[in-house]
Amino acid sequence: MIAGLAHNGLIEEAIVVFSQMLQQNVMPNAVTLASILPACSLMGNIDLALVDMYSKSGAHRLAENMFSSIPKKNSATYTTIIWGYGQHGMGEKALSLFHSMQASNIKPDAITYVAVLSACGYAGLVDEGLHIFNSMEIEFNIRPSVEHYCCVADMLGKDGRVEEAYEFVEQLGEKGNSLEIWGSLLATCRLHQKSDLGEVVAKRLLQMDTGNNTTGYHVLLSNIYAEVGNWENVDRVRKAMNGMRKDFGCRWIEVAGCVNYFTSKDQEHPQSDKLYELLGGQRKERKRY
Template sequence: MICALVQNGMDDEGLMLVYEMQKLGFSDDDVTITALLSTASNLRNQEIGKQTHAYLIRHGIQFNGMESYLIDMYAKSGSIQAAETIFNRTFKGNTDPAVWNAMISGTTQNGLVEQSLLIFKQMLEENVIPNAVTLSSILPACSQLGSIALGKLLHGFAIRKYLDENVFVSSALVDMYSKSGSILYAERVFKNLAEKNSVTYTNMILGYGQHGMGEKAIELFHSMGESGINPDAITFVAVLSACSYTGLINEGLKIFESLETEYGIRPSTEHYACIVDMLGRVGRVVEAYKFAQKLGKEGNVRGIWGSLLAACKIHQYFELGKVVASKLLEMEGAERSTGYHVLLSNIHAEEGNWDYVKSVRKEMLERGLMKEIGCSWIDINGYANCFVSRDRKHPQCDEIYQLLKHLHDNLRDDGNMPPFL
């Protein structure tokens, strides 16, 4: 019963049943332990995981796959170091792909993409054959690293091992190609699939949206029903985002209305955030503000009001922006977010209120708030060249700036105002 609850996403109910079982004097066995570790992973709750791990040690419980459960639990609950400790103790001579998969997935999810690729390399060196789970875990690392060349190598490996038709691998391939800028490759993988699920469709819809192909995203969304696949809540986030990116407001609002009436899915904060973002992007800022206000307590989410604040700045609704910022900074955790402080500072800078700008910047400095630097990349001959604004760390930095200056001078000589210095 506990396993059934956990497998159906009812983790809290599963925990309560474990508590009832213990009150009746029953001891936890390896089946209960696996359910508890899965619950800790699902809830990202390290405390439950640690207590379960301690119980294992105290009672000397051992079972097949124990290490993979522990690694997965620690990685998902944010303690990658603990996951590494268990992995490093067991990986030598371990031919169980589940242990390797758990570590690869954990490092990728925690943004340690170089490390996940090194573990994948170790896995091959130890003659452990990667399976579908391995590939679907390592492929996201390629898009995070900006290496489409590596993604293509893994795709070739999947074809040779007859894993490319696996629905999880194919979904990961669609996602990897889309995020790496190769929407045609993603589309080709998607169209050639014999088996598709809601994840595959969602990844393709997301890809279309990110590449400004909103009409295709909507068309694919409506085609899901014809294929006998019902969109889930995440699919709706994907298609609403696509409508937002491409300015298809009326279509997006119709899809949002159908969420509950046609599909029986209760809108979540992510769906509401999409609507606010959608309206805000096209300048319907007041309408977006009223929509957010109508949500009441359910709408007290940083993502919703943060999106609205950005729209106020872009479309120069400065007074409304100050109201939104005030509401936003009252929310739990928002006062620690650098982005909101920077947006508010920029709004006052647009108005010429430099004294306030200085006070905000000073407050950020005193509280140790640093804006994360945006990074761009371009793939040349299989090597991802990453750079940031005013970058001086690129190995060919001098040549790049020399060429920019040359272009700048040529534009100016032709009577054009260059967009860069």
């Protein structure tokens, strides 16, 4: 896909696909790099692509060296390496670079704020993250979006401040009417076994989702009750799910250049009989020990 886009002159689209590839932790091979690097050079973005690749794959020293070698840095180059630090739990480094960016008179944009807030959430730097969030509109006139609100709710929730996260989302009013925000809050309720608050959040989600995508919320709420031993409510939620359909989970793996796709109870794979036979043998071996 990358080679095709680049060949047809769709350079920006090729770079977007390449970035998505890295975000999914799919490492590029020689063919991919041979396609993307010439495309980047046409836009003057070859350095940015390498910083992105190194930082997201955890090669931070290489990313830092490449970043340092860029003569004219901008918000995109800073944001790229801040994302990399954040995804690997290096919140302090992400914060340091964010402040360094401002000291260099480079204005952060909305995506930069998503990156640094996410980094604070991963690293548990909640107070620092809240301060940065509150400075967005005041210092740079950047109006928060759903992504920023979701980062704050997630940051508070991960730190165990679940009620505070709920109050934050509640006071957003219409601005907080997002499945992503409330869904993140419900997951936080499960993480910290807040069953009562989880039910309140789940009801809000069910009111917001007028389509047929409520199954996941019911399952999550059922799991919240099960983990605190509230079997009466588990039974009530599961009865409410009668007639609903939950999509099967899926996995895929590449072997010798061929992508093999699997779902739960899969019978479609051409070698499914051999796969189940192999799994059965592994179960017997485990029982022996």
